[in-house]
Amino acid sequence: MKFSNAWLREWVNPQLSAQELADQITMAGLEVDGVEKVAGDFSGVVVGEIIGCEQHPDADKLRVCKVAGHPDGEMQVVCGAPNARTGIKIPFALVGAKLPGDFKIKKAKLRGVESFGMLCAQTELDLGDDSDGIWELPADAPTGTDLREYLQLDDVAIEVDLTPNRSDCLGVAGIAREVGVLNRCPVAGPEIPPVAAKIDDSVPVTLAAEDACPRYVGRVIRNIDITATTPLWMQERLRRSGLRSIDPVVDVTNYVLLELGQPMHAFDLNKLNGGIKVRLAEEGEELTLLDGQEVKLNAGTLLIADEKQPLAIAGIMGGLDSSVTDSTRDIFLESAFFSPLAIAGKARSYGLHTDSSHRFERGVDYRLQETAVERATQLLVEIVGGEPGPVHLRELEEVMPTERHIKLRRARVANGLGITMADDEIVDILTRLGLEKIDSDADGWTFLVPSFRFDIAIESDLLEELARVYGYNRIPSVSFTAELDIEPRAESKIATSALEQTLLARGYNEAITFSFIDRESAALFDPQAEPVALQNPISADLAVMRTSLIPGLCKALQYNLNRQQGRVRLFETGLRFVPAGEQLQQEPMIAGLAYGPRFAENWTGGKDWVDFYDVKADVEALLDNLGAGDAFRFAAGQHPALHPGQCATIFRGDVEVGVIGALHPQLQKQLDLPKTAFVFELSLEGLGEARVPAFKPLSKFPEVRRDLALLIDADVPAASVMDCVVEAAGETLTDLNIFDVYQGKGIDFNRKSVALGLTFQHPSRTLNDDEINAAVDAVVGLLEQKYNASLR
Structure with a gap:
């Protein structure tokens, strides 16, 4: 969400600088991505008026203009813009002016004719993307006034990167409400009185996709002047919010979207065939969108249609065939509530992402539609005239979102936030956020959640709101202490x-x-x-x-x-x-x-x-x-x-x-x-546990080693031989190893020679030869019996 600081100040005006304001709303959970100037750095540019315009004597594409607005009187300026003509107001850069890019205006002579200044296009002042000619200002612009002062260009644009749950702040009204709560300032938006109907015309509306669109508001406005120009103040607010001016009707719907957070759309009434039907798309239907893209509609996509064809992808983008054009005289304004689940992911499936889909996917106030239509009508009548019809509301109460009542307990505030807050402060913060206290008792309060806060559903949400507005930096940091028993680590567990x-x-x-x-x-x-x-x-x-x-x-x-x-x-x-x-x-x-x-x-x-x-x-x-x-x-x-x-x-x-x-x-x-x-x-699990080390006393008595060279069948595994030796040698065998294996000359092809080293030792006495010989004989005997082994 990007908005002008000056626009916000018309709603709420705390005694903070723009940067302080940005820091404050960031700390309140609405992270500010950037604060940037709304115009390039320039000075010495005033509102000028061309009071005379003649062809340059030596150049076909140049004109010699007499321009009013200089403090010293009329000045002669040579200009190459094709739209330079007598009677228009334009930005006039005086001699000595500095334009963006550190460009300084000097007295010049063009094809022999002196020029005292420069008439500027939007791009030359970093105030737009129109470079086809000089920028034509409104006829009532005061000649000679500094352009920065006239357009209030000493302003900044603040861009907020909202989390998906804060769709209520996708409009200046929502941001202003937050700023008012944080600073205890009154919030005063524009007055939006109902616009009286002058005609009885209306368009019948059928809601066929009930769960996806339970509320739809429409209004007919006839005999508008589409050739009227969008007021400069509105063009500037749109530009500072990242949108370009297109035509008065589109500009007004975009303005209401930015101001109130409610997306809107306008159809050319004379291009509609019968009534409006909000329904799901059928397989094989096609639609040409406003950007010229032809799409095949997926079955299940929510549509705005008439009796013959689709008119728009609901909540995402309108169709080209029913759009407002230069020949439009009558329009049909629509403003609807679409279920977020019905819109979520649909724009992405068509490779789109629009301001409307961004808001509907996150949730739009389901009671805002009539106010948005009245505000758009108010602005359109001021700009393009016309005769409005009655506001036509179609609503399915049984599938509308239900009211949410949340009980907040006093004890829960202290336990959840770790601080004690006065009852009056708790109620004050929540009511200023738009919640309505409908009951209270000894345990706490019951609040009614406003329709624009989709993210508040349980008691913990209220605690988060209290902490956010109270100020995270005011909540003391307390180190937790706990007695933690160190779990013993078993030695048998190998990491x-x-x-x-x-x-x-x-x-x-x-x-x-x-x-x-x-x-x-x-x-x-x-x-x-x-x-x-x-x-x-x-x-x-x-x-x-x-x-x-x-x-x-x-x-x-x-x-x-x-x-x-x-x-x-x-x-x-x-x-x-x-x-x-x-x-x-x-x-x-x-x-x-x-x-x-x-x-x-x-x-x-x-x-x-x-x-x-x-x-x-x-x-x-x-x-x-x-x-x-x-x-x-x-x-x-x-x-x-x-x-x-x-x-x-x-x-x-x-x-x-x-x-x-x-x-x-x-x-x-x-x-x-x-x-x-x-x-x-x-x-790793099969390896099992490790053997825990255990002390074993060292024997003080000598050890005896005997080596055996055995002939054995070649296919007998060494492990089997060693198992057999251990079995026969008895407990006094302390070490056993194979130190040589030989196959080759002098030995049968099917046999092999295996040399074993046997070490004997007793823990409490010296072994004698008879005991060792008996152990060796037992080993040889068992090997002969099991594996047909023989001494070599």
């Missing part, structure tokens, strides 16, 4: 950040990918799952919810490879979405991907590529955060997206918690990856 830091320390970078993927990727990586489809996806590439984090990491890998990044280490934490019957299971996961050389390029590093065991080591380092590495085991597994011979399932006890492996060769080919990528994915 996700700790896992992330482990991977970062091992050279991984965190990735954040979409929770949605395309259907093709979902089928490639997890063909057994049926992902949840989005009803309104961002794009076809993001159509379903991911059932794994691995597809997103692979896409990020492709992105990096396409940008010449040959060594990639990525990880991500996030949710995967797995359908579980009628429910959707959202499971937090951590996943990683490794691709490229094992080490970054350097002068000492090798050129080996990352392999399965590199990634397995990263996962084991990740699991070490839980302090329960022995609780996890890796077993050969199967996964549709992973290589059958390089895939392992990760278990904690008997519970599957994740998977690790190389991408399947076919999948690698479809992703166009030159080399193999290795991935892992773990369930």
Whole structure:
């Protein structure tokens, strides 16, 4: 909403400067976007009158004018404007005047004829966009008066960026009401007495879309003079509010919109076919709008129509065929109340945004229509004359908005605002805002909400109004105090950040990918799952919810490879979405991907590529955060997206918690990856709790190590061998590791040599050879029994 400070001062005039006023209404919740001058910087320009005009003797396009208005008498001015003629009043820049752009007027000689000044166009004074000729002022403009004084140009335009709930301030009347409340000033708008009807003509109105338009006011005005000129004061107020003057009828409807906040429209009465019908559009109907745009109307769009065709999109824009033109003699003024829900979004669907739609979408006072018609009639009769008919009101009371009564409790004011306000002040603030006190008791008051305040519906809204008008800066700031118990943090809970830091320390970078993927990727990586489809996806590439984090990491890998990044280490934490019957299971996961050389390029590093065991080591380092590495085991597994011979399932006890492996060769080919990528994915919930550290006394007695070299079948997993050793060795075995594996010359092709290091120690005494030999024999015996193992 943009308005002139001088216009507002005619309604309410507090003892504040324009900037102070702007600051005040900003603090009251009506944020001011800007305060700017209404005219360019110029001086030395007066109202002049051309009292003589002759053709220049040596130039066809120049005229020599005698201009009155200079303090020293008539002056000769050479002018090239095509509309320069005797008898018109114009802006006359005297010699020495300064115009916008730091342009100074000097005495000049044009084709041999002296010129003492300049006759100005609107654009030369930054007072409009008309540059076709000199600006013709009203005939009653006082000759010789300073133009800035005559037009009151020492004014500013204030632009307010209103929140959608404050549609009541989309007019000077609403802003003035707010300023009056904030400053306890009287608000006095123009008197709007009913204009008596001189004729009996009216247009019948049918409201077919009852919920969308329950109230419609119309009036016929005949025999207007459309050639009349809009008064300069009205043109200036429109210009300072960001609107240009078009013709008197349109200017008046725009003026009432800015003044009262009620959009209006005028039809050429002689272009109407029968009565007015407010209805919904039918599929296939078309309308040519005022801006010349031809639109196909969507079914359900609210229309103003006659008996034959649509005339306007209700609340948005009128049609060209029924518009007021230079030949118009009779008009039909309309002013309606449209439900905000019926207008919301409709303008946008046609690529439009108008001053009318901006107001109707937010809500217009549903009792303002008759006043707006009377005000428009008053102005039109003064400007273009005419014979008005009676005001015709069509209203459907059963679907009109109902009155709202709100109870405000005294105790609620103190509790809600944190301050104590006097009863008289509470009632005074709310009544000055337009609310009517209809009842009071020991607990509080009951107020009737005015029809222009759509945003007030509950008791809390009244509290907000009290705080806003009372002044936010007057409400003391109080620090809250509370006793907060610090929740103990269980040591067995491992933060996700700790896992992330482990991977970062091992050279991984965190990735954040979409929770949605395309259907093709979902089928490639997890063909057994049926992902949840989005009803309104961002794009076809993001159509379903991911059932794994691995597809997103692979896409990020492709992105990096396409940008010449040959060594990639990525990880991500996030949710995967797995359908579980009628429910959707959202499971937090951590996943990683490794691709490229094992080490970054350097002068000492090798050129080996990352392999399965590199990634397995990263996962084991990740699991070490839980302090329960022995609780996890890796077993050969199967996964549709992973290589059958390089895939392992990760278990904690008997519970599957994740998977690790190389991408399947076919999948690698479809992703166009030159080399193999290795991935892992773990369930954060499945990892379980960490093992809490516990003190264990150190043994003072020596430890004994025995090494065993065993021949065993090549397909026996090392983990199975180690489990068997632990089972047979007994409690004195304190450490076990595999330090060598050999296959090749001297050993059967189907066998392998595994070297084990066994460390024994007792906490309270020294072990003797017989005890250790017995433990070793038990290990060898069990391995022979289970896996056909033999000592090498």
